[in-house]
Amino acid sequence: MLDKQKSFLKNWMLPIAMTLGAAVYLILHYVPAFSEDGYMAVARRLQPLLVSVMLFLQLNVVAPTDLRFHKWHFELVAVQALLFAAFAFLATGIREGGGRILLECAMLCFICPTAAAAGVITSKIGGSLPGIMTYTVLSDTLACILIPLMIPLVHPATEISFLAAFWAIVKRVFSILVLPCVLAWLIRYLLPGVQRSLARYVGWAFYVWGIGLTLALSLATGALVTSGIGVLVAFGIAAVSLVCCLFQFWLGRRVARSYGRVESITAGQALGQKNTGFIIWLGINYMTPVTSVAGGLYAIWHNLVNSYELYKSREKE
Numbered sequence: 001m002l003d004k005q006k007s008f009l010k011n012w013m014l015p016i017a018m019t020l021g022a023a024v025y026l027i028l029h030y031v032p033a034f035s036e037d038g039y040m041a042v043a044r045r046l047q048p049l050l051v052s053v054m055l056f057l058q059l060n061v062v063a064p065t066d067l068r069f070h071k072w073h074f075e076l077v078a079v080q081a082l083l084f085a086a087f088a089f090l091a092t093g094i095r096e097g098g099g100r101i102l103l104e105c106a107m108l109c110f111i112c113p114t115a116a117a118a119g120v121i122t123s124k125i126g127g128s129l130p131g132i133m134t135y136t137v138l139s140d141t142l143a144c145i146l147i148p149l150m151i152p153l154v155h156p157a158t159e160i161s162f163l164a165a166f167w168a169i170v171k172r173v174f175s176i177l178v179l180p181c182v183l184a185w186l187i188r189y190l191l192p193g194v195q196r197s198l199a200r201y202v203g204w205a206f207y208v209w210g211i212g213l214t215l216a217l218s219l220a221t222g223a224l225v226t227s228g229i230g231v232l233v234a235f236g237i238a239a240v241s242l243v244c245c246l247f248q249f250w251l252g253r254r255v256a257r258s259y260g261r262v263e264s265i266t267a268g269q270a271l272g273q274k275n276t277g278f279i280i281w282l283g284i285n286y287m288t289p290v291t292s293v294a295g296g297l298y299a300i301w302h303n304l305v306n307s308y309e310l311y312k313s314r315e316k317e
Contacts, residue, residue: 013210014303018296021217029225040222043215044284048176050212051277056180057205058119060198064185067134072256072267077138079255080271081146084111088150096288098233102240104154104287105294108279109244111146112295113139113177118273121306125313127266135270140177143278147173151286169286176278209277213299216280220296223283227290234293241294245301248272273302 009016028036084107091103114136122132152165188195224234252271256263279295 009207009210013206014213014299017210017213018217018299021214022221024214025218025221025225029222036222040219043218047212047215047219047277048172048281050208050215051275051281052176052180054205054208054212055177056184057198057202057208059181059184060188060195061202062133062184063188066130067137068130069134070131070259070263072259072263073131073135073138075255076135076252076267076271077142079251080110080139081142084146085150088154091154098229098236101229101233101288101291102236104283104291105237105240106244107150107154108283108287108291108294109241109274109298110248111143112274112276112279112282112298113143114270115273115275115302118269121273121310122266122269125265125269125309126262127269128262131263131266132270135267137181139270140181144170144173144178147282147286155287172285176281212277216277216292217296219284220280220292223289223292229290233290237291237293238297241297242301245272245274245298245305249302249305272305274298276302 024039025036028034028039087103087107087110091100091107094100094103114132118136119129119132123129148166148169151169152162156162156165184195187198249268249272253264253268255271256267276295276299279298280292283289283292283295
């Protein structure tokens, strides 16, 4: 019975988490007997923590010596940086409104780091696990550098200076993306017994992801409900997130195609499969809050792409 329940959760975690997250917020918001304030306050604090825990659990089974750099890693990082910077500069020249929101959504989709769980799908469809874990660390580092530099330009804070805003974002992004990696590797070399014990719980990252996604969708739904944007802008966010998703899967494969089939598959997953909880967190905290909806929608799109790739892989086998 327990195995059946685990199998059900693994197959249906994405729709369950997204439906539950949206439903909880809508019930608390629209039913007069309830209030969403306390729940949303907890969700804002807990969701980024869960992203860090998920990364920490995954990185416990990856040693620094497992990271193998290839030329396509740096080509992909450069492409990702250029796309993010280009849309950021476009956004700085547009007034607040629907067009600005769509550009910010594209920014988030391009700068978002690779999902910590991307290695699972990559291995199943013929890619390289060390290759994608290497790019995961690189994309986390890129986000830590570029986000603090560019976000204060797109959304200047009137009450604090650029340097103060830069430092505030550095601390938040570092604690979510870099600190889990540093902590996991310190434990690996200083407390190997603890590392071996923690490695047994790497499967828990999947359930942590599910809880984090539920909270993230509640936050994204709240941002959408209270934003006051029109239907056209909502459809625009869906379209932008879909185009960004498909484009990045295609572009990753295209960039690494000359290095062989395995590298091409790995690069497609590295650029296309995103840590969507991070998109939602970044949108809510540092961009126009409704842009966080792009993260929830991107989660749907990249999981649909992965489902198709798994189907094609099984068909070949």
